[in-house]
Amino acid sequence: QVQLVQSGAEVKKPGASVKVSCKASGYTFTSYAMHWVRQAPGQRLEWMGWINAGNGNTKYSQKFQGRVTITRDTSASTAYMELSSLRSEDTAVYYCARGDYYGSGSHPHWYFDLWGRGTLVTVSS
Amino acid sequence: DIQMTQSPSSLSASVGDRVTITCRASQSISSYLNWYQQKPGKAPKLLIYAASSLQSGVPSRFSGSGSGTDFTLTISSLQPEDFATYYCQQSYSTPIFTFGPGTKVDIK
Numbered sequence: 001q002v003q004l005v006q007s008g009a010e011v012k013k014p015g016a017s018v019k020v021s022c023k024a025s026g027y028t029f030t031s032y033a034m035h036w037v038r039q040a041p042g043q044r045l046e047w048m049g050w051i052n053a054g055n056g057n058t059k060y061s062q063k064f065q066g067r068v069t070i071t072r073d074t075s076a077s078t079a080y081m082e083l084s085s086l087r088s089e090d091t092a093v094y095y096c097a098r099g100d101y102y103g104s105g106s107h108p109h110w111y112f113d114l115w116g117r118g119t120l121v122t123v124s125s
Numbered sequence: 126d127i128q129m130t131q132s133p134s135s136l137s138a139s140v141g142d143r144v145t146i147t148c149r150a151s152q153s154i155s156s157y158l159n160w161y162q163q164k165p166g167k168a169p170k171l172l173i174y175a176a177s178s179l180q181s182g183v184p185s186r187f188s189g190s191g192s193g194t195d196f197t198l199t200i201s202s203l204q205p206e207d208f209a210t211y212y213c214q215q216s217y218s219t220p221i222f223t224f225g226p227g228t229k230v231d232i233k
Contacts, residue, residue, distance in 0.1 A: 035222070037169075045161075045169065045212055045224040059220040062126075095168055102175050109175040110216040111159045115168035 002026035004096050004116035011122045017084040020119045022096030029077035030054040033099030035112055036070060036081040040092040050099060051079060086123045093118040127151055127218050129225035131211075137233040144200040146228045148213035153193045157217035160189055160198045163227075164209045172211075173198065200230075208232055 007021040022034065035050040049060035051070045058070050064083070072079045079096055097112035128151040138144050148158065156176035161169040171180045173189035176196060186201040200207055213225040 037224075044226045045163075045214075047222040047224065050220060061221065097169075102178065107219070109157055110219050110222070111171055111174040111180075111214075112161075112169075113171050113174075113180065115170070117168055 002114060004098065004114060006094075006096060006116040006119045009120040009122070011124065012086050014087055014123060014125055016086050016123075017082060018086060018121050019080055019082040020094050020096075020121070022079045022081075022116050024077045024079070024098070027098075029072075030074055033110075034070075034072065034079040035097045035099050036068075036079075037095045037097055037112070038092040039095070039118075040089070043092075046092075048081070048094075053079065083121075086121075088123050091121065091123045093120050095119075126221070127154060127215050127223055129213055129215055129223050131213060131225040131228050133228060134226065135229040135231065137231055138203050139233045140203055140205055142203045144203050144207075144230060146198045146211055146230075148191075148196040148198070148225050150194045150196075150215055150217075154215045154217035156192045157215055157219075158189070158191065158196045159214045159216060160187075161212045161214065162207075162209045163212065169212065203230070 005023045010018050030053050036048040038046050051058045067084050069082045095118045096116040098114040100113045101108035101110045130149045132147045158176045160173040163169040177189045188199050210227045210229045212227045215223050
């Protein structure tokens with residue numbers, strides 16, 4: 001079964017770090033990208049960054065640069081997102097999403113075709 | 126950065142209605158536009174990619190159109206399971222992606 005299974009909910013204090021995992025199954029992990037998207041309560045989806053699961057290259061949203069680190073363990077078919085220096089505004093559901101693309105050439109059409117169920121991260125003192 | 130807007134922010138409709146949602150980009154993004162559906166407490170689901178390509182398994186009552194800066198998502202005959210929030214997403218500025226603010230479709 002093709003799916004992404006995320007780790008469980010976390011409660012953290014301000015200033016701490018959180019690391020969320022996303023285990024892929026049912027497809028070749030290294031053939032796709034993995035993105036991280038968050039959604040604060042009642043807010044829009046917010047893209048955080050991605051990793052090329054094959055070569056490990058990453059790219060982060062400018063908003064989270066310096067605070068977010070995305071890694072992967074190919075032997076475990078698992079991607080990780082670590083967010084540091086947490087503040088209350090980081091309270092959100094964090095999703096991993098598989099990235100695939102349509103078309104060829106230097107500028108294909110990317111989209112997110114498979115999503116995890118989300119991990120609630122609560123930041124509270 | 127490319128900014129995405131959607132209109133309306135919410136709408137009320139009845140089963141069987143034709144529903145149209147608009148997404149606008151702050152600059153031309155050609156056809157680099159995706160649509161997602163999200164139900165409360167659930168992860169988003171891909172509906173349309175590359176502005177008009179229907180994702181496998183998505184009912185044909187969903188369709189997308191547009192290019193440049195203006196795009197639409199149309200549901201030809203609204204079904205009970207379609208009540209949800211819909212988000213557009215630009216992928217033109219890959220590897221940076223931006224979502225719109227969402228349009229909530231609820232029952233009239």
